Amino acid sequence: MHPYRRRLLTPAILVAILIGATLWQLYQGPTARVIPTQAGAPVAVGDEINLLARLIAAEAGDEPYEGQVAVAATILNRVASPLFPSSISGVVFEPWAFESVHNGLIWQVTNLASPSRAAADALNGWDPTGGALFFWNPGKPVSPWIWSRAIITQIGNHVFAL
Amino acid sequence: MTRRIATIVLSLALLLAIGWGFWERANRMTLTNAVEAGGQRDFYNLLNYVEQAQVSMGKSLVSSSSRQQAVHLTEAWNQAAAAQASLSQLPTPGLKPINVSKFLAQTSDYSNYLAQKLARGEELSTQEKEQLARLREEMGVLARDLHQTEGQVAAKSLRWSSFYGTRMPAPFKTIARIAVPVQTEPPGPLDGFVNADRRLQTLPSLNYDGPFSDHLEKPQPLGLKGGEIAPAEAERRAIIFAGAAGSSDYRIQSSRTSNGRLPTFAMNLVDTRRSGITTHVDISRQGGEVITLLNARPVGPPALDATKATEKATAFLKAHGFDRMQPTYSVRTDNNQVITFAAKEGDVILYPDQVKVKVALDNGEITGWDAAPYYMAHHQRQLPRPELTPAQARAKINSGARVEGVRLALIPLPGGIEKLTYEVNTKLDATRYLVYINALTGEEERVMQIVDVPGGQLTM
Numbered sequence: 001m002h003p004y005r006r007r008l009l010t011p012a013i014l015v016a017i018l019i020g021a022t023l024w025q026l027y028q029g030p031t032a033r034v035i036p037t038q039a040g041a042p043v044a045v046g047d048e049i050n051l052l053a054r055l056i057a058a059e060a061g062d063e064p065y066e067g068q069v070a071v072a073a074t075i076l077n078r079v080a081s082p083l084f085p086s087s088i089s090g091v092v093f094e095p096w097a098f099e100s101v102h103n104g105l106i107w108q109v110t111n112l113a114s115p116s117r118a119a120a121d122a123l124n125g126w127d128p129t130g131g132a133l134f135f136w137n138p139g140k141p142v143s144p145w146i147w148s149r150a151i152i153t154q155i156g157n158h159v160f161a162l
Numbered sequence: 163m164t165r166r167i168a169t170i171v172l173s174l175a176l177l178l179a180i181g182w183g184f185w186e187r188a189n190r191m192t193l194t195n196a197v198e199a200g201g202q203r204d205f206y207n208l209l210n211y212v213e214q215a216q217v218s219m220g221k222s223l224v225s226s227s228s229r230q231q232a233v234h235l236t237e238a239w240n241q242a243a244a245a246q247a248s249l250s251q252l253p254t255p256g257l258k259p260i261n262v263s264k265f266l267a268q269t270s271d272y273s274n275y276l277a278q279k280l281a282r283g284e285e286l287s288t289q290e291k292e293q294l295a296r297l298r299e300e301m302g303v304l305a306r307d308l309h310q311t312e313g314q315v316a317a318k319s320l321r322w323s324s325f326y327g328t329r330m331p332a333p334f335k336t337i338a339r340i341a342v343p344v345q346t347e348p349p350g351p352l353d354g355f356v357n358a359d360r361r362l363q364t365l366p367s368l369n370y371d372g373p374f375s376d377h378l379e380k381p382q383p384l385g386l387k388g389g390e391i392a393p394a395e396a397e398r399r400a401i402i403f404a405g406a407a408g409s410s411d412y413r414i415q416s417s418r419t420s421n422g423r424l425p426t427f428a429m430n431l432v433d434t435r436r437s438g439i440t441t442h443v444d445i446s447r448q449g450g451e452v453i454t455l456l457n458a459r460p461v462g463p464p465a466l467d468a469t470k471a472t473e474k475a476t477a478f479l480k481a482h483g484f485d486r487m488q489p490t491y492s493v494r495t496d497n498n499q500v501i502t503f504a505a506k507e508g509d510v511i512l513y514p515d516q517v518k519v520k521v522a523l524d525n526g527e528i529t530g531w532d533a534a535p536y537y538m539a540h541h542q543r544q545l546p547r548p549e550l551t552p553a554q555a556r557a558k559i560n561s562g563a564r565v566e567g568v569r570l571a572l573i574p575l576p577g578g579i580e581k582l583t584y585e586v587n588t589k590l591d592a593t594r595y596l597v598y599i600n601a602l603t604g605e606e607e608r609v610m611q612i613v614d615v616p617g618g619q620l621t622m
């Protein structure tokens with residue numbers, strides 16, 4: 001190859017990358033992903049079941065079924081508690097309450113079959129935790145404050161507490 | 163020639179990169195401003211609602227007309243609730259103001275309780291007025307703490323949006339510190355909240371007939387009798403129960419203890435006849451009763467209808483010693499029918515003593531059991547004799563509504579109270595309501611609207 005042409009190669013690649021990145025940004029738009037309006041099959045209880053199912057999928061998608069019901073029940077226990085907002089959407093979108101809301105994972109989950117069933121069971125009254133208000137993964141870094149809560153039990157990878 | 167081309171291309175690339183950077187920054191600023199606006203809105207809403215609630219509580223204290231008192235207490239109820247909602251959406255990282263939240267929710271609930279009392283035609287007791295005055299005072303101190311924060315917000319030393327953002331890696335942070343030295347740490351922006359939360363933690367407990375009353379915080383199960391059972395016994399009972407529910411054989415896969423409202427042995431069981439099917443059973447440690455069963459099996463297309471499912475559930479209840487249970491509501495979720503049963507004593511339905519049974523509509527097996535409400539509430543009661551006749555209760559109903567049935571029912575009311583009522587099944591236009599008329603005083607205690615959901619039905 002001619003030496004001058006070789007010298008051109010690097011800036012050309014740079015420009016190509018930049019143009020590519022710009023086009024990609026424009027294509028994606030500033031709000032990277034489209035938020036689907038319907039989550040899974042409609043179930044016959046409550047308007048907020050889709051939201052609940054999404055949160056379960058994002059927070060406990062790999063947990064056993066019982067652990068998924070437990071997470072949903074914890075949300076519903078929060079709704080009934082004076083320490084937390086009094087609606088499901090209020091509890092879910094409380095700042096920093098759930099990591100998956102903070103990092104956007106809640107909008108990316110796709111497998112909602114089992115979470116939808118878990119949400120329905122929790123809305124129908126099942127609560128494997130017996131009144132938990134908090135849950136966390138003991139393997140991940142969490143606020144030390146959380147360990148001061150009275151621990152109820154551990155289901156799968158989550159510790160549940162009052 | 164080629165060198166010049168290279169220079170032009172490189173300069174263009176640099177310009178593009180700079181342009182892109184500015185564009186990204188503009189985007190980020192738009193988002194930051196939106197987040198800041200959200201934080202500011204929640205903060206000023208909180209401050210305003212706290213101040214307004216304090217004013218409303220003061221007005222109800224000074225007023226001598228119980229009608230005016232009720233009006234102002236209703237305002238305080240809504241304002242305190244709105245303050246709590248705003249507080250909970252405020253970004254306060256590393257600080258969870260749960261005591262402030264509890265204080266606002268309780269004040270709201272307490273105001274509601276007092277307003278309802280006045281609406282019933284009763285007077286507020288001196289003690290209740292003192293309690294209200296104390297809460298009002300606390301509300302005032304809270305407003306002062308929030309004003310301290312407001313000063314910082316107005317001076318722009320507190321920006322809600324600054325709490326968001328990805329953390330800079332440590333080496334870059336050090337470089338940034340050297341490049342732009344930070345002035346002395348500003349006073350903690352959230353000091354106002356920290357102070358308020360610490361102070362409200364020591365608030366004396368508030369007992370009244372409402373859902374957030376302190377005496378309801380740790381409910382004790384009333385329906386469990388006998389001593390603590392051994393884990394082996396719990397496992398034996400779980401295997402028998404799961405086997406009966408699924409018409410199959412189960413073995414224990416894992417077992418643990420759970421210290422919720424009803425302390426239990428929680429067990430996961432595996433079906434030994436059908437592969438891949440697991441179920442979960444909770445057995446109470448005291449008395450060894452079956453609290454919950456939950457089978458995670460996905461259910462196929464239905465072969466049974468709701469009536470058949472209710473028959474299956476009733477038979478299952480009978481087989482487990484629940485003889486006098488009445489189905490009250492039935493709802494279909496996915497391919498499961500969830501039937502709510504309430505206990506019956508004589509001809510009185512006891513709504514607090516509730517058991518839910520879930521039936522899989524593909525083969526009729528029991529896939530869910532929830533007796534937690536039953537064991538929390540069930541006890542030997544001395545039911546009073548109704549003073550009213552069903553016809554008298556019927557006469558209390560709004561003349562525009564069509565009455566379709568009357569029966570006696572014991573209902574739970576906020577504050578852990580139970581009342582004997584006539585449950586009057588009425589229809590106004592196309593909407594069904596259950597109106598509860600106190601069987602002793604004839605007062606209307608409660609109205610419930612039956613929301614029509616697909617597959618949901620009231621079973622009378």
